[in-house]
Amino acid sequence: MRIAIIPARGGSKRIPRKNIRSFAGRPIIEWPISAALDSGLFDKIIVSTDDEEIAEVGRRAGATVPFMRPQHLADDFADTKAVVQHSIAELKLDGAPELQVCCFYPTSAFVDAQLIKDGLNRLNSETVDFVLSITALDSIVYRSFTTTNDKRIQMLFPENYSKRTQDFPQLFCDAAQFYWATVKVWQSNSDILGPNSVGIFLDPSRVQDIDTERDWDIAEEIFLKKERSA
Secondary structure (H helix, E strand, O other): OEEEEEEOOOOOOOOOOHHHOEEOOEEOOHHHHHHHHHHOOOOEEEEEOOOHHHHHHHHHHOOEOOOOOOHHHOOOOOOHHHHHHHHHHHOOOOOOOOOEEEEOOOOOOOOOHHHHHHHHHHHHHOOOOOEEEEEEEOHHHHHOEEEOOOOOEEEOOHHHOOOOHHHOOOEEEEEEEEEEEEHHHHOOOOOOOOOOOEEEEEOHHHOOOOOOHHHHHHHHHHHHHHHHHO
């Protein structure tokens, strides 16, 4: 038995109603739900939300909403792991520590069935806590800086100023497409980005943060171009 959990609160601030806003012709939450359904891996696809409209959109897309999320787990400081732990408790899965749970964000429109399967295969083939999607960061980060109150530049890593960018080690970041782990690991103190987590690499062209209106427009343009070329 495997469970998919999609945390989708109603109170997004920077892009109001982001989790059900139309993206490439569908409420954006429908895209990860469809990918989870297409994978054929899950016995249940759960939307964890505090919002009745989001719950209804999730149900129409093929997910279930067996409980409503409490307000203390639906504010700006709600932690993904705590939300998944709440879902595990509500579903009474505590007695199934090896059951596999995959968390998807409602805005992960770029996730697809094969990527989900690749993540599960990695979870099953290695002794790890979490499997997640990752992508490359530009090495220019090593030369990043802040500014002081009077706008003077303050290097974060001054020792790197004279180094060639090709000499910097490759950096990666969370691509925020999915997080696979067992119930036991979700309930443990293990960090999602901890030393016993592994990544499935995604080309940066398949990854786009959606935190601002500009992000949204860029992501939708990339997504539609990808759909047309498929």
